[in-house]
Amino acid sequence: MMRIIVADHYKELSRWSAQFVAGLIRGKPNCVLGLPTGSTPIGIYSELVQLYEQGLDLRYTETFNLDEYVGLPPSHPQSYHSFMQEHLFRHIDHPSSHYHIPDGMAADLEGECQRYEEMILAAGGIDLMVLGLGPNGHIGFNEPDSHLGTKTHVVSLTRETIQANARFFREEKEVPRKAITMGVGSIMQAQEILLVVSGTGKREMLRQALFGEVTTRIPASILQLHPHIVVVTDFSLEPLG
Numbered sequence: 001m002m003r004i005i006v007a008d009h010y011k012e013l014s015r016w017s018a019q020f021v022a023g024l025i026r027g028k029p030n031c032v033l034g035l036p037t038g039s040t041p042i043g044i045y046s047e048l049v050q051l052y053e054q055g056l057d058l059r060y061t062e063t064f065n066l067d068e069y070v071g072l073p074p075s076h077p078q079s080y081h082s083f084m085q086e087h088l089f090r091h092i093d094h095p096s097s098h099y100h101i102p103d104g105m106a107a108d109l110e111g112e113c114q115r116y117e118e119m120i121l122a123a124g125g126i127d128l129m130v131l132g133l134g135p136n137g138h139i140g141f142n143e144p145d146s147h148l149g150t151k152t153h154v155v156s157l158t159r160e161t162i163q164a165n166a167r168f169f170r171e172e173k174e175v176p177r178k179a180i181t182m183g184v185g186s187i188m189q190a191q192e193i194l195l196v197v198s199g200t201g202k203r204e205m206l207r208q209a210l211f212g213e214v215t216t217r218i219p220a221s222i223l224q225l226h227p228h229i230v231v232v233t234d235f236s237l238e239p240l241g
C-alpha cells in the first residue's frame with residue numbers, strides 16, 4: 001500500500017517525517033533505521049534533535065546510512081560521515097557502535113560492501129528506510145541504468161549527479177566519481193519505506209516514479225513494488241493524466 005502525505009511546506013514535511021520516525025522508535029526502541037543524506041532530510045534531522053531534547057530516547061536505535069562517497073575520508077566536510085555528525089549524531093546520545101556508514105576509504109571496497117550487507121542482516125534487517133530522491137530518479141546512489149545492483153555495491157556516479165552535488169564542493173572536479181550504496185534489493189527488503197521529496201523541481205520525476213512504468217531507468221519507480229511505502233512531499237501530486 002502506498003500512502004501519500006502532502007505537507008504545506010518544507011517545515012511541515014520535516015516535522016511530519018520526524019514524528020513518523022519517532023513513532024516507530026517509541027514503539028520499538030531497538031529498531032533499525034536506514035538513513036539518507038542530501039539537503040532534503042536536514043529538516044527531519046533537526047526536528048529529531050528537538051524531539052530528542054524533549055525526551056525521545058535514541059540510545060537503542062541502530063542506524064545504517066544508505067551510501068558514502070568513495071575516496072573521501074570521514075573527516076572530509078562533504079563525506080556523509082561528516083554530514084551525519086553535523087546534522088544528527090553529535091547532537092544526540094547514540095553510541096557510535098549503533099550507527100553505520102559504508103567506509104568509502106576501505107582498501108577492499110568489494111569486501112566492505114559485503115561486510116555492510118552482513119551487518120544489516122545481523123542487525124535483523126531494516127525496519128524503516130528513509131529515502132530522498134535524486135533529481136534523475138536515483139535512490140541512495142542507485143543511478144538510472146539497465147542493470148541495478150541489488151546488494152550494497154560500488155557505483156560510478158552519473159554526470160548529472162556529479163553536477164547536482166557539485167554545489168556542496170568548491171569545484172566540480174572535487175566531487176568523487178564513485179560511491180558505495182545500498183542496492184535496490186537492500187532498500188526493498190526494508191519493512192517500510194518513507195520517501196521524502198521536497199521542491200516542485202522534483203514533481204515530474206516523482207510522478208513518473210510513482211505512477212509511471214516500473215523501470216531501472218528510474219530507480220525510484222521500483223518502490224512502487226514495495227508493500228509499505230509512505231511518500232511525503234511539500235507539493236501537490238496529481239496522478240499522470
Ligand code: GLP
Nearest residue numbers: 036037038039040132133134140
Ligand atoms: C544524493 C544522495 C541521495 C539523495 C540525493 C538528493 O545524491 N546520495 O541519497 O536522495 O542526493 O539530494 P537532495 O535532497 O539534496 O536533492
